[in-house]
Amino acid sequence: MLHWVTLTQKDGVCFGAAAFRAWADDIENGKYDVEKDMYTDYGVYMIALATNSVAAPIFLDQIKRTHPEFAEMAEKIKRQYIKMGSGEGGVWKELEDIGGGFNVTPDNLRDKEKRANIAAKIRKAAECTDEVMQILQEYL
Numbered sequence: 001m002l003h004w005v006t007l008t009q010k011d012g013v014c015f016g017a018a019a020f021r022a023w024a025d026d027i028e029n030g031k032y033d034v035e036k037d038m039y040t041d042y043g044v045y046m047i048a049l050a051t052n053s054v055a056a057p058i059f060l061d062q063i064k065r066t067h068p069e070f071a072e073m074a075e076k077i078k079r080q081y082i083k084m085g086s087g088e089g090g091v092w093k094e095l096e097d098i099g100g101g102f103n104v105t106p107d108n109l110r111d112k113e114k115r116a117n118i119a120a121k122i123r124k125a126a127e128c129t130d131e132v133m134q135i136l137q138e139y140l
Contacts, residue, residue: 001132002133002136004016005132005133009022016129016133017127017129017133018126020122021123021126023045023122024118024120024123024126025119027115027122028115028119032106032109032110033109035106036106042104042109043102043104046095046104049084049091049092049095050086050092050102052084053082053085053086054085054086056077056078056081057078057081057085060074060077060081061074070139072139073135073136077132077135077136080128080131080132080135081132084128091122091124091125091128094121094124095121095122098117098118098121099114100115100118100121100122104118
């Protein structure tokens with residue numbers, strides 16, 4: 001995990017927290033002011049957020065069972081991915097609630113106030129990913 005959350009940008013592709021920040025910056029800087037394929041240019045990011053927030057906790061529970069020496073670290077990391085999820089207060093849930101999740105519309109991304117709110121929620125996912133990196137560096 002540490003490898004993937006600390007990869008540097010290459011050929012315009014970002015990883016870890018930098019990917020969330022680049023996505024948020026694109027939104028705020030008007031990337032969606034012109035017609036875009038909403039699946040290719042937005043939905044794919046939501047799929048990554050949703051998949052990670054659901055799959056990572058399952059994976060981390062497996063680590064706790066098979067490698068109890070990493071249980072404390074795995075639980076701390078799991079909490080960060082849950083913060084990105086669809087539960088109350090989760091980034092994914094909050095994005096859906098403000099019209100910036102899978103239900104996003106071009107109009108929401110063109111409205112300066114709405115897109116600022118959407119970008120702020122996405123930056124919360126970046127903060128969680130920063131925390132994952134710190135936890136991994138502390139324990140490994």
